[in-house]
Amino acid sequence: MNILALLDQIPIGFVVLACVTLGLAPFVPEPHLWEKLKMLGAGTLTKPIDIFDLFWHAWPWLLLIAKLARMALSRQA
Known part of the structure; x- marks a missing residue:
């Protein structure tokens, strides 16, 4: 199974x-995500725990973007 098929199977x-x-x-x-994004913009996101925290709170949003892009592309085809 490829990654796109897996993405298609995750309910929106x-x-x-x-x-x-x-x-x-x-x-x-x-929200932690907003706090970590501000730290990233300010250049103070240096601790490993803060970098992990950014990833942990950002992955749902990245998945949503990928899911919506995949849905939009499949409608065009």
Whole structure:
């Protein structure tokens, strides 16, 4: 099975739920993803735990982008 077939099998609802929960957690005082992106922009994202945290909170959003792009491309074909 190739990676695109696997991407097609993941339900979009699951991906959206992962974005809302894991992608935005914790909600207060600000989502970790937003905090880590600000650190990346400021050049202060240097600790391995912060880099891991960025990846951990960003993967649902990256998966959503890939899923939506795949859905858009399959509609055009």
